[in-house]
Amino acid sequence: MELARAGGPDAVVLREATRIVGVVPNAAYRHFADRDELLAEVCTAAMHELADRMAAGIARVRGKRGNPAAAQRRLGAIGAAYLEFARAEPGLFATAFAVPRQHEYAARDTTDRTPLGLLCAALDELVEAGVLDPQRREGIEYPIWSLVHGTAVLTGRGPLRDASDAELRRIEARTLTFIAAGLA
Template sequence: MPTEPATRTARAGYHHGDLANALLEEGLALTRHGGPEAVTVREVARRVGVTPAAVYRHFADRDALVAAIAVRIQRQVAARMRAVEDDRRGDAHRPSARSRLRAVGLGYVGFALSEPGWFDVAFGSATALPGDVDPAALPAPLAALVEVLDDLVTEGDLPAAARPGAEWPCWSTVHGFALLALRGPLRALPREAQLQHAQRAVDAIIAGLLEPR
């Protein structure tokens, strides 16, 4: 796709190619504190210094722009999950799938509490389902969860027969907890208390998933 030439407006914020990336960066800035409602094609164009028509050369409509912003944020969530995993690694060896599953859950909740605006954008419209698409096309946090659940089967902690659909109780637990902490009865608690409750919720779902019945 051709890049947009230098801006023709008075704003001096955009002077070279890769307009699509510049638009996404401004979209990220808007949504960080304003959530998805903060994004309009006109406002993103104004901040970059191009006309709205230039935006439509890269994104079919506002929904397409927001979806692309969501993908960027989902990658950040996956990076947060990996960071939690690295913090808990403790040595040079790859941690067990069980400990990685815990890191995935706590990383998800931690991101939600730290970046509520981005969290709303990232998971308000994710629709790709495991088995329906190539794993590379899954939202990055869901792909990380799918990978670690598959590794649990490989390591013998999760029976293969229990693997199909296991991502949904796991994701529902951490997503529901995040909403309770952001907008529900847990929102008034100090962050440390929220994270302690998050650890208990994550440990409970792991125990329910992996403990023998």
């Protein structure tokens, strides 16, 4: 995690990890089949950290469940937390989505410890609060996730990474209003 936080998935190198722990390189092979398995576990840990930050963002919003305004603010908090995590921890964020080929993604299940799960819960609450038409609800989690994720990627490591802070803020704001437009 230390290495991933500092330099992304490519920086999690087996020998360096064992050096930090204070053992000889081969000792790692008692715990992981190979480097990819080690990386895979760092990835799910990073994904969990992302989910935890999102959950913290949600918890910070006051208001009873089902309250329309609160439900909307909670959805906004999710997106904001996602984007802030990507900005504050670019290494971990990149690592969370760098799961090696043949390893499973823990993020797909709709548990409460995954981004998708949290997003779905927030959308369900929007329906419950009467803000979102149940007709529109079905499957809308994917474009919303894509939109926020795309923004994070393009402005983080991607082509928009050199944009000024002001520009970034404007882009993020537009992202969130675009979501609002898609929900109405």
